[in-house]
Structure formats: structure tokens, C-alpha cells
Amino acid sequence: MVRRGLLAALAVGACLLVIGLWWAAQEDDPPEWVVWHTADLAGEPAWGEPERITLENRRVALWSGDEKVWQSEPDEPVQDVLWCDIDHDGRRELMLLCWRQGRYGQSRPFWEEETEEQVWSQHIFIYDWTGETAKPIWMASDLGVEVKSWSFTPENRLTLEERSGRVSAWDWISWGLSTLPERPETAELTVAALGENLIHRPIYDYALRKLDGNFDHLFTGVAEELARYDVTCLHQETIYVDQRQDYSDYPTFGTPVEVGEAVIRAGFDIVSCASNHALDKGTDAIDLTANLYRKAGILCPGIQPVEDGSYQPYQLLERQGITCAVLSYTQMTNGHALPEEAPYVLHTLEDEDLVRRDLTAAAEAADFVLVFVHWGTEYAAEPDETQRYWAQVFADCGADVVLGTHPHVLQPYEWVTGASGQRTLVYYSLGNYISAQTDEACRRGGMAYFTLNRVGEQCSVTDWGMKTVLTQRENGIYTTVIEHT
Structure with missing residues (x-):
């Protein structure tokens, strides 16, 4: 009986150790290969934009003078930020290349189970500036690729460079981002x-x-x-x-x-x-x-x-x-x-x-x-x-x-x-x-x-x-x- 109780205790201890290691892993930072950027971008207040957009310590903030009027969530660390007109409406939008634990967050589709693995995944979030705060207009689920860097130009639109070296072009088509086919010569x-x-x-x-x-x-x-x-x-x-x-x-x-x-x-x-x-x-x-x-x-x-x-x-x-x-x-x-x-x-x-x-x-x-x-x-x-x-x-x-x-x-x-x-x-x-x-x-x-x-x-x-x-x-x-x- 003593031996059987000891084995049971060891089994329970092993399970707790595995659970502890798994939970600790969920608290780790996103992958080590990620390069965390900083930014200080100027807005155009005459067009109703905030005066500055900053990225420091993995969080984005929007400023009016010395007052911080909006800030990204601390549990969604931001890899990089863009301030550009992605949806062709004549006004610039705030775009975050960011990370979160879990694929969906509060945007989990109805067909998924109630729980999801709390592993780090990469996302693109897009916000409109309302004049008072940032309003989310598109929140991508897990991108499914590892994006090393991104850039935006009006001619080539949004360009994503993946960790593998693959480069793809994206644009706002109808509603949301879609990949663009390679342009023929x-x-x-x-x-x-x-x-x-x-x-x-x-x-x-x-x-x-x-x-x-x-x-x-x-x-x-x-x-x-x-x-x-x-x-x-x-x-x-x-x-x-x-x-x-x-x-x-x-x-x-x-x-x-x-x-x-x-x-x-x-x-x-x-x-x-x-x-x-x-x-x-x-x-x-x-x-x-x-x-x-x-x-x-x-x-x-x-x-x-x-x-x-x-x-x-x-x-x-x-x-x-x-x-x-x-x-x-x-x-x-x-x-x-x-x-x-x-x-x-x-x-x-x-x-x-x-x-x-x-x-x-x-x-x-x-x-x-x-x-x-x-x-x-x-x-x-x-x-x-x-x-x-x-x-x-x-x-x-x-x-x-x-x-x-x-x-x-x-x-x-x-x-x-x-x-x-x-x-x-x-x-x-x-x-x-x-x-x-x-x-x-x-x-x-x-x-x-x-x-x-x-x-x-x-x-x-x-x-x-x-x-x-x-x-x-x-x-x-x-x-x-x-x-x-």
C-alpha cells in the first residue's frame, strides 16, 4: 500500500511539474527572433490626426501635446507600427504588427471551442482615429506566417517580409487585407x-x-x-x-x-x-x-x-x-x-x-x-x-x-x-x-x-x-x- 501511494504521489507530482512548465512557457515573451522597433511619427492635426504616434517598450501611444490620449494594451506587445492610408479613404489609419497569447482573443469565431492554447501568435490590428480615440476596424486572427518586417508605400501598398525571406504584397480590398498576386512585367x-x-x-x-x-x-x-x-x-x-x-x-x-x-x-x-x-x-x-x-x-x-x-x-x-x-x-x-x-x-x-x-x-x-x-x-x-x-x-x-x-x-x-x-x-x-x-x-x-x-x-x-x-x-x-x- 505504501509503495502504491508513493507511485501515485510521484505521478501527481510529475503532472503538476508538466503543468507548471507548460504554464511558465505561456508566460514567456514572443519568439526570440522578433526585433522590437521604436517609432516617433508626426501626425497632421489640421486633418484631425493626433500630433504624435510613438512606439516605446512594445506599446503604442497617441499624443495630443504632452497628453497621452490612447495606448495599446500591455498584454499585446507591438513589434512595429505604421501610420498610413491602408483603406483608401483619404485618411491615415494606425496599423500595429503585434503579438498576443491565443489566436483570437475576444474575436474567437463561433465554431471554435471555448478554450484555445495560450501560445503567442502574430497579428495585424488596424484602427481609425475618431478625433478622440482609436477605434478598431480590422483585427486579424493569427497571421499563420512569421513576419519579420513590414513597410507601406502608396504604389506597392503593404509589403510583408517573412522570416523565411518570402515577400508578399497586401492591400485593402472591399473589407480587410488581402494578398495581391505577383505583378506580371x-x-x-x-x-x-x-x-x-x-x-x-x-x-x-x-x-x-x-x-x-x-x-x-x-x-x-x-x-x-x-x-x-x-x-x-x-x-x-x-x-x-x-x-x-x-x-x-x-x-x-x-x-x-x-x-x-x-x-x-x-x-x-x-x-x-x-x-x-x-x-x-x-x-x-x-x-x-x-x-x-x-x-x-x-x-x-x-x-x-x-x-x-x-x-x-x-x-x-x-x-x-x-x-x-x-x-x-x-x-x-x-x-x-x-x-x-x-x-x-x-x-x-x-x-x-x-x-x-x-x-x-x-x-x-x-x-x-x-x-x-x-x-x-x-x-x-x-x-x-x-x-x-x-x-x-x-x-x-x-x-x-x-x-x-x-x-x-x-x-x-x-x-x-x-x-x-x-x-x-x-x-x-x-x-x-x-x-x-x-x-x-x-x-x-x-x-x-x-x-x-x-x-x-x-x-x-x-x-x-x-x-x-x-x-x-x-x-x-x-x-x-x-x-x-
Whole structure:
């Protein structure tokens, strides 16, 4: 009995020793290979940023004068810090390369067990500065790789160098960081852009009554032609609503959301949404329209849902080794004031300095800059002085192609030389893609086409032109076709 009790005691002691060693191991620092950085970065208080961002003793602090207004958690030691615009909203975000015990912390997904091993894992945390504190917007789970160092440039975005020597590029795509494919040495992208999807009552009444709310016929006449291009674009003139009592025509439009569903099925990659009618049904309709396209993976520059919380001047399109920054602005809002609590829901030309900053940031972030702009004088066959002024601004700030709408008729296209000598292809007005307007000039719109070429880091626009499209009405059904002459 004594021997058996002694063996039991030894077994218990061994178990306690193992548990003690395991627990002690959990209290150790992260791996020895980690290089702990220090930093003292200057903010731009004029832009609402904190005055300083410091990294000392593995903790990051944000400062207002001598006052520390925010500090990272002591149990999440910070390896390095970046202060950069990672999500393309025109404002810098705080990025921490840090460590914690456990893969998830408070962000454990529901399918994981309640407990997790308390081993050290590496993470990337991203915060927005609200003006008073740092608000977390993206908290990565265990990275799954060992990141030795990182860097950020607007051209190459976020670069991670792993302990193994592997280097990868990352960017903020839609929501969160995603790895970017390796860039080929040469790349080419063909683009087609159509004018205003202007949905008058005769167009939606017939489809709702006779076609069970299916609007696919709006695009069947151009589907074959659009299939020839890598990227296709459309300007959505009227805002979407999902309640029948909100359907309406000129001067305050409300377009059935089923039209947007047809746009999605037609395969468009970019739908420009900044127009003088974007605020016709308030911010709820903007929320509906923007989220409809976002969920379908379609870029909808020019409008943002209220839930975004901040201004995001451009969106990025990554295709076939080419990155395009896409912006959309409207010159007018038909007297609708931007909501004070969320002025970013519609992008306008009201603040020229802001537009110039947007374009400069977009040019740094992408190979090409495409600008959709709602401007000019309705039914004028030639661009007015305001259009020419802004075309020069866009060219001076590095835009590659400008695609204009609002006049409802075709206007010329030409090259405009910017201040640095760069040439910008400007389509002053693509006219209507489809509408119930009966004037011959309003029934005939344009499809701009061009090719984006990149060789190394040298970019050029080639093979440009315009094809005409014609809106037809037969037996109550409106369609648009490519006009062959």
C-alpha cells in the first residue's frame, strides 16, 4: 500500500511539474527572433490626426501635446507600427504588427471551442482615429506566417517580409487585407463605358406590369459587344428604391431596385453613381444602392452608405496585373443638401482642394486613374467652360481617362495635356445609355472604349474611340443596341 501511494504521489507530482512548465512557457515573451522597433511619427492635426504616434517598450501611444490620449494594451506587445492610408479613404489609419497569447482573443469565431492554447501568435490590428480615440476596424486572427518586417508605400501598398525571406504584397480590398498576386512585367486591360442609365416611368411601368419586374432586356442589345472587353462600366443616373410607393419619375427619381439586379446580371464591373439625382430619395436610397452593388462585388464610386462612417474618395479595381483607382463626382445636387451627419454619402466637385488631394492620392495608389464626372449643360452639343476647367484639373492631377455624363447628348472627346506633360483622355459626355426621352439626340448615346497598357511601371492609354448606341422602343419595351454605320 505504501509503495502504491508513493507511485501515485510521484505521478501527481510529475503532472503538476508538466503543468507548471507548460504554464511558465505561456508566460514567456514572443519568439526570440522578433526585433522590437521604436517609432516617433508626426501626425497632421489640421486633418484631425493626433500630433504624435510613438512606439516605446512594445506599446503604442497617441499624443495630443504632452497628453497621452490612447495606448495599446500591455498584454499585446507591438513589434512595429505604421501610420498610413491602408483603406483608401483619404485618411491615415494606425496599423500595429503585434503579438498576443491565443489566436483570437475576444474575436474567437463561433465554431471554435471555448478554450484555445495560450501560445503567442502574430497579428495585424488596424484602427481609425475618431478625433478622440482609436477605434478598431480590422483585427486579424493569427497571421499563420512569421513576419519579420513590414513597410507601406502608396504604389506597392503593404509589403510583408517573412522570416523565411518570402515577400508578399497586401492591400485593402472591399473589407480587410488581402494578398495581391505577383505583378506580371506587362499587362493590358480593355475597357468599355456606357452613359446614363436614366430610368423614366414608361421604362419601369411596362417591365413591372408585363415582365414581372425583370429588366434584363435593357442590356441584351449590347451584351455581345460588352463581352469583348475585360472591364465594363455604366453610369447609374437614378437612385434605387425597394418600395412601390417610392417609385417616381422626373424631377425626383426613384427607380425599382430590380433595375439594379439586372445591371448585376449584365456583368458590369463598375457602376458610377454620383449624379444630380443621387439624393432624390435621401440617404436610405443611397444605402440601398451602394450596398446592392457592393454585395455583388461591383464598384460603385461616387456614393457611400452612411454606415461607412468616413469619406472614401476612390475605389480600386485589380484586374490582370493592372490596378485602377476609380472616382466619381457630381457638379450639382439639384438643391439637395448633403446630410450634415454624413456628407460623404455623395461625392461632389464643391471642394476643389479636396478633389485635387483625392486625385493625387489615387494616382499614387494605382497604375491608372479613371474619373467619372456628372457635369456640364444639359442638351449642349459642346462642352462648356466649367467642363473644360475641370478637365484641366483632372489632367493636372494625374487622371488618365475622364468619362462625363449629364448633358444627355453626345459631346466630343479629346486629349488634354496636364501640368506635368501627361495626357488625359476626356470624354466630355457619353449621353444617355437608355431613357424615355424622345429627342433624336437623346436617343443616341456613346460607348467609350480604350485599352490600358503597362510595361513595368510605364503606363499608357491606347486604342481609344467611341461607338454609338441607340435606344429603341417597340411594343412598349425599351432596349438599346450598338448602332453600326
